Amino acid sequence: MTEEIRIGVYTCHCGVNISSVIDIDEVVNYAKALDNVVLSRDNIFTCSAPGQNSIIEDIKEHGLNRVVVAACSPHMHERTFRNAAEQAGLNRYLVEIANIREQSAWVHPQNPIEATDKAKTLVRMAVAKARLLEAIEITKTDVKQKLLVIGGGVAGLKATQDAAQRGLDVTLVERSPTLGGHAARIGKLVHTNISGSATVNEFVDQISVMDNVTILTNAKVTEVKGSFGDYSVSINIKPRYVKGSIPNPEKGLEACPVLVDNEYEYGIDKRKAFFKPFTMAYPSSYVIDMNACTHNIDGCDKCVTACGESHIDLKMPDSSSSEQFGTIIVTTGFDPYEPKVGEYGYKENEKVITLMQLERYLSDDEIDFKRIGVEDPQNIVFISCVGSMNDENPECSRMCCSSSFKNMIRIRHVFPNANIFFLYQDIRTYARREELLYETASAKQVMMLRWDKESPPKVDVNGDMNVKIYDSLISEELLIPSDLIVLSNGMLPREGYKETAELLKLPCSSEGWIQEAHAKLRPVELPSPGVYVGGTAQAPRDIMESITTASAATAKALIPILQGQVEQEAQLCYVNEDVCGACGVCITTCPYEAITKIDLPDDRQVANVNAKLCHGCGQCAGACPTGAMQQKNYRDDQIYAMINALIVGGD
Amino acid sequence: MVIELKNKTEFEPKIVMFACNWCSYSGIDLAGTSRMTYPPNVTIIRTMCSGRVEPSFIMKSFANGMDGVIVSSCHQGDCHYIDGNMKSLRRVKLMQHLLDGFGIERERVNFVGISASEGVLAVDTIVEMVETIRKLGPLELEAGR
Helix, strand or coil: CCCCCCEEEEEECCCCCCCCCCCHHHHHHHHHCCCCEEEEEEECCCCCHHHHHHHHHHHHHHCCCEEEEEECCHHHHHHHHHHHHHHCCCCHHHEEEEECHHHHHCCCCCCHHHHHHHHHHHHHHHHHHHHCCCCCCCCEEECCCEEEEECCCHHHHHHHHHHHHCCCEEEEECCCCCCCHHHHHCCCCCCCCCCHHHHHHHHHHHHCCCCCEEEECCEEEEEEEEECCEEEEEEEECCCCECCCCCCHHHHHHHCCCEEECHHHCCCCEEECEECCCCCCCCCCCEECCCCCCHHHHCCCHHHHHHCCCCECCCCCCEEEEEEECEEEECCCEEECCCCCCHHHCCCCCCEEEHHHHHHHCCCCCCCCHHHCCCCCCEEEEEEEECCCCCCCCCCCCCHHHHHHHHHHHHHHHCCCCEEEEEECCCCCCCCCHHHHHHHHHHCCEEEEECCCCCCCEEECCCCCEEEEEECCCCEEEEEECCEEEEEECEEECCCHHHHHHHHCCCECCCCCECCCECCCECCECCCCCEEECHHHCCCCCHHHHHHHHHHHHHHHHHHHHHCEEECCCCCEEECCCCCCCCCHHHHHCCCCCEEEEECCCCCEEEEECCCCCCCCCHHHHHCCCCCEEECCCCHHHHHHHHHCCCCCCC | CCCCCCCCCCCCCCEEEEEECCCHHHHHHHHHHCCCCCCCCEEEEEECCHHHCCHHHHHHHHHCCCCEEEEEECCCCCCCCCCHHHHHHHHHHHHHHHHHHHCCCHHHEEEEECCCCCHHHHHHHHHHHHHHHHHHCCCCCCCCC
């Protein structure tokens, strides 16, 4: 027996926002005459307490079992009216909104007659869908009381610290053998004048001794299953091959015959395959880089001979762990732009270096340019926007101007007589106190020359290393013979961002930055519920901004955990098994691997949706050739009813 | 208040626009909150993702008297559901080939990416579509089709 459909329609004046254009009485009377509408009223503000109360009372008094609100956008108050319905004991999905403010009153103010007609159309369509609405069960999941942080740079460290201080169990997974990311390799940080590694260690010293923090380095998340509140995560941990702290690492260092570019020094020197990333690295033990080590090729075991078998085991296996997490924070960071060979003479002359390499040259108190033959430089040239603000990467990397100025000021102290040039496309010292850097650099006779995107400077790496720049402010071409050229390289999305994005089903911008759920309203939340983003995985940022966003992400990630239970997406897809032919189109369409084939007792195969994995997008339903796949609240028949109701009498 | 009196004999296109919940629906809302105006010929139906829009929605719209259909999504690469808009774009492009066979001008279906911040693009899309369809004239389907 089907229940009688009893619809209440509430047309809102929205003060005068709607009623100054649309004839509310006409809409109210029109709605009254539609089939199944048992009640039609207007409110000055339906979203106000009296407005909501009238809905609640009518549901009880008049036995309404569907509610249509003709008012503002559902993005504004759908939640409000659904809550009101729930308060009256009606399932929240039995409410439908007709958006007559944003889609009619506000966009057709000059045409009140047509605006009123359109409002009637929108109400007719909403009523048509309302007749077919169904209650949707809302399921709740217990939230696992544990947080996963992916990426151990400053952002990940801050997120770990914040959550751990709240008393939560946190697992921090870092891909490389040490914590700290790029921040740990910066010579001296701007404003504080403290080294990057000392800054990072402020976090590390604290979290590394906390019982509720698990730090996994050399580790990688390999699989994420489950859903909001209950994510099952598999983590693979590569061995260090070195057992704890060894008494005689210098012997191993000496014995190791392999030399590779030292990524912790941005390639300005070499390291062994047996190495420790940097002095203050955490964990502080040595590690063997198996990608560089030749043991698996030629059986080299010189480090084992030197240090002893009890300290090094080159056959140490990978280990893995699988754990449940309530929420996940992604702080996977960035890669510095690596200039192409020959870009401004990079790699063609060793006196052309990047900003990140400069940080390493400036990392000690003594500036050490001698090893690239720079002893008493006359002219030092910085070139801005290398790898940023161009056609390939339109983003400003935000930190390079300030960082360049910081380093120019530092260089000025060491080489008071050198000419320092800053060839810029644009100067963006936007953050608090950074304008001061620009002013200080100006006062210290840094010469600033502006170039246009169309005619960037040209570097001739031979002879005097002439830099040719057309200064667009004075319309003159200048030739600067230079002793050192610094390329202010920007930030790019981390290599392998796609892998992370696929694991967690995250959308990325076309450049590869992880994309938030809403640019304004949900800046650290991601579309996958229970997953948050902080730091430079999302956009180029300086250290302070990375830390700020990491704290924000942690605050958001703690909410579901502290709530204890979360609601799962309800507008899910489901299969009408009678019609499904098991063609599998939906399986390949689903971006969340939520659909599989199952066998029915009568030996037929049909598609089946895993409700825990379904995000409720309806892509499978859009692709299904038989109509077997449907989405709750967006079923074919509901949308057909709206299409039919587009024309008068069509409903 | 100025009331425009339209010549009743002039053809007024009837257009339906499917909009995804995240970007394009918000972009169309933004046109409203920014008090931009567009002709009232276009009516919006919301789906969570443009990937939900199936060919039958488009054909039903034509069969039911619509002269044009717009499918709007997030920009490519910005889909809230990873790549539903790419699937939808492909589907609409295929639909356009099918429409040729039905004798329906392919311009009657338009696919467009509109971000939540692009109220202007939402308005431009609607205005252009109304003009395109006005030039094409009403869709006349033979009985039985």
